[in-house]
Amino acid sequence: MEWLLYYDALAIVYVQDAFYRLPYMETLAVSVTKLGDPRYAYMVVFPVIFWCLGPVAGFHVILAASAAEWCNIVLKWLLLGNRPYWWAWHHTDWPHLLHQSPVTCETGPGNPSGHVMITLVVLLTCLDHVERGGRRKRFQQVVWVAVCVIGVSRLLISSHFLHQILCGLLFGVLIHAAISRHLSTLLHSSPNSKFCAMMGVAVVMLSLALFLFHSWTRLGMDPGFSIPLAKSKFNPQVLCG
Numbered sequence: 001m002e003w004l005l006y007y008d009a010l011a012i013v014y015v016q017d018a019f020y021r022l023p024y025m026e027t028l029a030v031s032v033t034k035l036g037d038p039r040y041a042y043m044v045v046f047p048v049i050f051w052c053l054g055p056v057a058g059f060h061v062i063l064a065a066s067a068a069e070w071c072n073i074v075l076k077w078l079l080l081g082n083r084p085y086w087w088a089w090h091h092t093d094w095p096h097l098l099h100q101s102p103v104t105c106e107t108g109p110g111n112p113s114g115h116v117m118i119t120l121v122v123l124l125t126c127l128d129h130v131e132r133g134g135r136r137k138r139f140q141q142v143v144w145v146a147v148c149v150i151g152v153s154r155l156l157i158s159s160h161f162l163h164q165i166l167c168g169l170l171f172g173v174l175i176h177a178a179i180s181r182h183l184s185t186l187l188h189s190s191p192n193s194k195f196c197a198m199m200g201v202a203v204v205m206l207s208l209a210l211f212l213f214h215s216w217t218r219l220g221m222d223p224g225f226s227i228p229l230a231k232s233k234f235n236p237q238v239l240c241g
């Protein structure tokens with residue numbers, strides 16, 4: 001695994017060397033990363049879709065965002081991925097410098113990228129509500145470009161390795177394919193069955209998260225391993241290496 005992280009970190013060095021030559025790149029990377037924050041699914045995308053496309057589309061988006069957020073957290077606990085900005089300090093043979101920025105300090109494990117995965121699920125869910133035809137194709141292209149740009153911004157600020165971005169894309173597509181139709185069916189059911197189904201899913205998600213967290217801890221894995229690393233290795237004033 002270390003060799004993968006090594007070559008992945010080299011990819012970050014190349015991306016940073018290429019992009020940081022251009023003016024205002026750090027400001028741009030930070031702005032894109034902030035815009036790609038999954039919280040905007042609730043604060044911006046949900047109200048806009050609710051207003052423009054109606055309540056069914058709006059609730060579809062917010063349920064998909066919640067499910068994707070839950071899957072992302074659980075996958076992060078299971079995969080326990082490092083983040084480049086602290087990995088670079090610990091790897092003794094690492095000769096290069098990685099940039100940090102004011103938003104680099106993510107405290108959770110890094111795999112898969114939540115910005116990429118959750119944003120992709122949310123945008124693909126919005127896409128489900130756009131009628132087929134030329135407009136949908138254009139919107140689809142915009143979705144993929146937006147998610148890739150967010151992925152590059154995560155590399156530029158040293159928050160993710162390349163494979164974590166690719167895992168975010170893969171899991172985003174899989175989760176959207178797995179849940180979208182079920183959520184849509186649920187939203188078209190009667191209010192009573194909708195309420196029961198949502199309560200059931202919420203209880204299962206909470207119980208499963210608690211079960212996985214405790215089982216993993218008992219097996220000797222620590223999902224909180226990343227917090228001290230993030231606190232000690234984050235310094236936006238410096239390059240790390």
Ligand SMILES: O=P(O)(O)OC[C@H]1O[C@@H](O)[C@H](O)[C@@H](O)[C@@H]1O
Pocket residue numbers: 037038039072106108110112113114115116159
């Ligand atoms: O895995 P990433 O892209 O670093 O995202 C992790 C977290 O980043 C935070 O900034 C977001 O508010 C969370 O919603 C998100 O889950």
